[in-house]
Amino acid sequence: MAGIVARSPFPLSGRTSSASSTYALEGVQYDVAIGGMPWLLKIDDQHVMTRAGAPVRKDQIDQQQIPGEQSLASWWLRSQATFIGGAGLLYQDPAADNQYAIRYADSVGVNPWVNGKLTLLRSTSQRISDGTASKHHVVGWNDGTDRYWSAVGNVLQSDTGSATTAITWGGANTIRSLTSDGTRYYAADNVNVYRGTGSGVGAALCATGTTNVVCRWAKGRLMLGQDNLMYEVDNAGAKTLRFTHLNPSFVWTDIAEGTNAIYASGYAGSEGGIYKFVLDSSGNVPTLASGGVLAAQLPRGEVVYAMTTYLGAFVGIGTSRGFRVGEIDDQGDLRYGPLLIENSNGVKAVAAYDRFFFVGATNGIDSDSGLYRVDLGQPIQDNGVSAGTRFAYATDLQAHVTGEVCSVSNFGNSDRMVFAVVGQGSYLESASTLESTGYLRTGRVRYNTMEPKIYKFVTVKTPTSLFGSVAVAVGDPGGAETSIITVSEGSSLSINDVVLAAPSTAAEWVTLKLTLGRSTTDTTKGGEVHGWQLKAMPGAVRQRIFTLPLLCFDREKDRAGQTVGYEGRALTRLEDFEQMFAAGDAVSFQDLRSGMSYLVVIDDYRFEQGAHPANNSSRWGGILWAQLRTIADVITA
Incomplete structure (x- = not known):
């Protein structure tokens, strides 16, 4: 019984009859057998x-507009020198x-948005503690000093950092919504x-009468949503109903x-x-000309x-599912x-x-909360008018706590x-202090094939004078x-060209994890990466080429002197071999001398007909040259 012990480096045709055909010696001492047909060697x-x-590389012409790594000889290469395409690449x-040249799999705590440079993001610090379950509102403003208003529960504060x-904002109940016209809060x-103005005392402007309330300053006016009603509020506090949704x-x-x-936006x-x-x-002053018209329907x-x-x-x-980017047309x-x-x-x-x-990242950064960042200047996929555009994104600032952003x-x-x-x-994001650590993980590097590769060397480009640290790790399909x-x-x-200690055997793909650390002497500086490169070579079982000179005469003698054959035998065997060749299927090759x-x-094959050997009385025959390429070793049990 035969069994394959080395994996085939390419798929077979699915025809198995010829591959399973083998020959067992009896009588004539043949030297080899191909697809169950015995032969004597010359x-x-x-x-x-x-x-x-067998050669593992083929000659090829690079016809792309921009020469790439596929143009280089020797090593299989994959490299990346910028990360501005953001995360999400498999x-x-x-x-x-x-x-593939600008994107990667995922990252935490690093800034990929400067072309050709990966650095640490700035850290954050907790400014106003909140132990309630109420929604916490923040709105930035400036009166010569950068500030933000913070509203949580029934407390309103202004923070300079x-x-x-x-x-004293004027109310005593939980603040449900907060907005600003630039200098005044609502x-x-x-x-x-x-x-109220700035940090000054506030006064009632208009009634709400519901907990389902949202107010925003838009187009030089205060818009107020109450339950299913939408109002416009003038400077004196007069409310004008602009739209009533049919669903209460x-x-x-x-x-x-x-x-x-x-x-x-809203929902029911x-x-x-x-x-x-x-x-x-x-x-002279733009006014709302119509009530609400549906501009976009969500799935x-x-x-x-x-x-x-x-x-x-x-x-x-x-x-409720995540984040989308929309575009506003001329209408x-x-x-x-x-x-x-x-x-x-x-x-x-x-x-x-x-x-x-x-964008708020609730428990979305290694299970902690913070922000995502989406780059509107870096479209990565245009799906056409009906489907919209995809933009580069990555995780951003971190709170290092869990909870709804x-x-x-x-x-x-x-x-x-x-x-x-x-x-x-x-x-609040720091003005200069960096995160203590951050990482970027590349997509799976597999050289566009599922065949196993032997990954040998890694190079990571860093500044000549490095602050902080840069660490490199490799991930494999086993986790x-x-x-x-x-x-x-x-x-x-x-x-x-650092030698990769892993994976220890050939693998379909690997990933790189680049971890940046902050300087121990200057918290405003840290590790920096300008690019990476992997070197690999094919890891499939190396194939061998056998070139055999086979006797193909009507009558032949084996190594023991025994004669075999008959008139017309050579042509019949040649035609049978040619049919085997034309089928293109995998066949067994047995070296009957060694087992x-x-x-x-x-x-390939070639048949040469010349002068007959002296010990052969056949009128027809010659030497059949057969070139065989192994795709697996087989042992006999």
Whole structure:
């Protein structure tokens, strides 16, 4: 009984009859058998049998517009010199859109948004502690000093990042919504909306009468959502009803402004949508020209929790399933893209700054809470008019605690962000202090094939003068993660062609984990990576090539002098061999002298007919040269 003990390096055709055909010696002492057909060898100085290794690389022409690693000889290479495509990549394989060169699998605590550089993000600190279960609201403002308002429970405060000021805002109940027109705050509870300037005392502006209330400053006016009603509030506190949703259970969740419309999100049960209120600009002061018109319908079962518009063109949509990016067309309608970030806890906070959306990441950063960041300047996939665009994203600031991220805002006019976590408090981004550590994990490097590879060397480019530390680990399909090297501040070591200690055997793919550490002497500096490269070679079972000179005459003599054959035998055997060759299937090759067996394919053959041997009375015959390539070794049990 035969059994394959070395794996085939490529799939077989599925025909197994010829492969299972073997020959058992009896009588004539044949030398070899191919596909069950026995043969005598013709080995002498003119007819040499050879065994050689099969080439594992093929000659190819690189026809891409930009030469790449596939143009290089010797090693199989994969490298990356920028990370601006963000997270979410499974395989680090070449693609037409070149995403593998700019994206990666996932990261925590690192900033990939500077081209050609990976660094640590800035850390955060808790500013206002919150032990309640109430939603915590934060809104940034500036009166010459960067600040933010914090509202949690029935307490309103202003925080500069170093000192807080309690504000007598006018109400006594839980603050349900908070907004600003730039210098004045608007705090809404279940009784009234209260207005005050800066850190000054507030006073009632208009009545609310419900806990389902949201207020936002949009297009130079205060918009107020109460239950299923949408009001416009003037400077004197007079309310004008602009829209009544037909479902009395409908509640408004957020309000934002576009170029020529105001948008309001809400839901009832499992139905969610975004409505627009168009502005009439024919007069000196734009006025709301119409009631709510549905601008975007969310998939059933997905509802909008938070929303913000940006640059007159984009809308960030936080939903019960995660986060989407929408785009505003010339008519003010919304075209939202696919679910960019999935979070089973939903997204209930969205803000914008520079070219980014900052999105609440409830328990979404290694199970802790913080923010995601979405780069509107880096589209990674355009799905067309109907399906929208996907943008680069990654995890961002961390609170290092769990809990619902319920609000996020800019810190005054600075580039720093502040966000709030229910039951924990508000967290402010540091001006300069970095996270103590962070990491990036690459996609699976498999060289675009599922065949096993032998991974040999890794190179990671870092600055000449390194602050902090950079550590490299390799992950394999079995789930193991093996540390390879760590380079620390002041070390003379470099990560250049470092031998990979793992995986110990050939593997389909590996990942790299690059861990950055903060400097022990300067908290504003840390590890930095400019790129990485892996070197590998094919790990499949190396194939061998046998070239055999086979006797193919009507009559032949074996090594014991026994004659076998008859007139016409040679042609019949040649035609049978040619049919075996034409079928292209795997066949058995037996060396009957040594007892070794192989599974092979017949790569080529050549029949040479010359002068007959003196000891052969046949009128027809010659030498059949067969070239066989092994695809597995077989043993006989």
